[in-house]
Amino acid sequence: MSRQAATALGQIGDASGIPSLLKAVSRTDDRFVAHAVIHTLIGLGKPEPLLAALKDPSDRIRKAALTALDQMDNSPLQKEHLKPFLASAHPELRAAGIWVATHRPEWTDIVVEFLEKQLARPGQTEEELLALRDLMVTFCQNEALQNFVTSQLSNKTATAESRLLFLSVIGRCDVRQLPSSWAGQLKVLLSSGEGQIVSEVLNLVQSRRVKGMDTELLSIFRDKASAAALRLKALAARTVTVPEISNEDFALLEALLGKGQEAPVRQAAAHVLVNLKLTESQLMSIAEKQLPEADPFLMPGILEVFNHGTSERVGSSLVSSLLQVSDRLTNIPEQDLERILSAYPASVRDKAVPVSAKIRQLHAARQEKLARLDRELTGGDVSEGRTLFFGKASCSACHAIGPEGNAFGPDLTNIGDIRSRPDILEAIVFPSSSFAREHETVNVVTASGTFMGIIKEQTADYLVLAPGPGPGLRINRSEVKSIEAHNVSMMPPGLEELLDKQEMASLMAFLESLPTGIKKLSK
Structure with a gap:
């Protein structure tokens, strides 16, 4: 049967053609014919022969019948009909069952049962694992699925790959606030010492702004034996919920801004710095110690630290340092400097007039610099x-x-x-x-x-x-x-x-x- 014939049967509403439509699916692997047949079956709206077809010996017929029933208005499809598909040894039928399950969040019990069996099966392909992840994400607002994820994360025999899969589910779950059981497991995993797991948990803590992790996050940040990137990731995760920082931890952060560190580390440190609520003494340290030593690529980020400030002492120190390094301000727009200084006293803004003039001069020379680089960068x-x-x-x-x-x-x-x-x-x-x-x-x-x-x-x-x-x-x-x-x-x-x-x-x-x-x- 051609696509045109299948479409014609649908247009005349002839339900007697359903057996022929199903046979047509069994005889071809043409996706376009299968799509046309399924579309026609949905339009005919006759579920009885399709329910019977769920037990047909042909995999293709069973798959087409399930797909049509799933999409049909007022479908009589029940979760018992889905179980054989989820339990099937045939990947295509199992994938069809997973696809239908994602449309039925009320069927959590059979989904959890299915997940337990599937995840215990060795040799899952990447495609199969992604399908399982998406299935869990669909049901993740359900308490039973949340408890399942918690139990899997707390399983002491779980592999790193398994834990990463469940962490990925948490990251994609559309809940306003993470369940307390999930937050508790994240806290435990932060102390696991497993680098990849800890890094992914830090991503989650930061992106979902999870509270109550202060001790664990600071412990990672203070560990000088850990990679600088991981330490900064921990501090960044803390900063989104606790933007204050002690003087001792601030000194550690300043050290990561120094020229002894690689450029990506210094950039990451500057990003963290911008999101902190610093004390006046900490701002003074940035103005007097960090700005004079900062390379041009760090200047825009470090300057943002002083935005919304009002202290004349801090503002004056900031401008004094900018006057010392005015040749490094090529990448600072004049309007940004004005915005950053707008809340400081007039005395600070007046003192910054020569800085603005230098920025204008540097910006005027931009095209000349680009032309010179264009000539030099050959071979x-x-x-x-x-x-x-x-x-x-x-x-x-x-x-x-x-x-x-x-x-x-x-x-x-x-x-x-x-x-x-x-x-x-x-x-x-x-x-x-x-x-x-x-x-x-x-x-x-x-x-x-x-x-x-x-x-x-x-x-x-x-x-x-x-x-x-x-x-x-x-x-x-x-x-x-x-x-x-x-x-x-x-x-x-x-x-x-x-x-x-x-x-x-x-x-x-x-x-x-x-x-x-x-x-x-x-x-």
């Missing part, structure tokens, strides 16, 4: 540029090329086709000069604080704000006071200062070669 090696992209330059921490990298910033797979060389160079050297659509920086103002980042997801109930690579912060709409545009890119400037001329030339050569450069390098 780059595409292969070396790729190595830099995924290594020293840390571009892949935020950007993807093909299947590799991160989706925080714009995808650069086709950047060589869609942007000119001057545009690419300007985006690297002066990232705030323009913004890609859907990657604009915003400030989300709430009663508990202001959060800066890129909006990655929005629903009627919440939004997800990404302050950097990794998980976004989930903020309920009811908490949001305002969303304000912020004209500074989340991409740190100053990459041309971190790389030498030959390295910059190679990075440019790689980006300009895309997407064809990927194919050449993969051969």
Whole structure:
């Protein structure tokens, strides 16, 4: 039977053709014919022959009958009908059962029973595990499923892969507040010492703004034997619920800003710093010790620490330091300096007039700098540029090329086709000069604080704000006071200062070669 014949039967409403329709499905693996048949079966609205077909020897007929019954208005489909599909040894039938189950959140009991059996079965494929994850996410607001997830996370014999699967379910679960049993397990896992598990739990604690983890988070941050990136992730997770920091912990954070650290660590430390509520003495330390030593790529982030300040002492110290390092302010828009200083006394703003003048002078010289770099950056090696992209330059921490990298910033797979060389160079050297659509920086103002980042997801109930690579912060709409545009890119400037001329030339050569450069390098 052709697609046209199946469609015609549906149009004339001839239910006597149902057996022929089902036979047609059993005789072909053509997806388009199967789709046409199922669509016709749904339209005919006759469930009785389809219920009988659920026991047909043909896998294809059973699958088509189940799919049609699931989509049919006033369907008599019961959870007992679904059990054989979930228990099937045939992957296609099992997948069909899972798909139908995701539409029936009231059938939690058979889903939990199914999950217990499936997860005990060795040799699950990645595709099967993703299907199970999505099934759990569908039912995750149900207490029985929540208890199942809790029990699996607390299972002392569970593998790291299994725990990561359940943590992924928690991260995707659309609940306003995590169940206390889940929060309790997250706290336990923070002390597990398993690096990958701890890192994923930190992502969850930060993105869902889980409270009550202060002791565990500070313990990780204070552990100098741990990787700097993990320590900063722990402090970032704490900061979203407890923005104050002791002087002792502040000193540890300042050490991670120092020039002895790698650039990604210093950038991460600056990101954490922005979200803290610092005391006057802590702000003075930033102004007097950190700003004079800060490289250009750290300047925009560190300056944000002083936003909304009112202390004349702090403001005066800030401006004094800016006057010392005025040649490093190329990436600071004049309007941003004015915004940051707007609440400080007039004496501070008056003192900053020469700083504003220097910024205007630096901005006027931007095109000259770009033209000079364009002339100098020649003879780059595409292969070396790729190595830099995924290594020293840390571009892949935020950007993807093909299947590799991160989706925080714009995808650069086709950047060589869609942007000119001057545009690419300007985006690297002066990232705030323009913004890609859907990657604009915003400030989300709430009663508990202001959060800066890129909006990655929005629903009627919440939004997800990404302050950097990794998980976004989930903020309920009811908490949001305002969303304000912020004209500074989340991409740190100053990459041309971190790389030498030959390295910059190679990075440019790689980006300009895309997407064809990927194919050449993969051969």
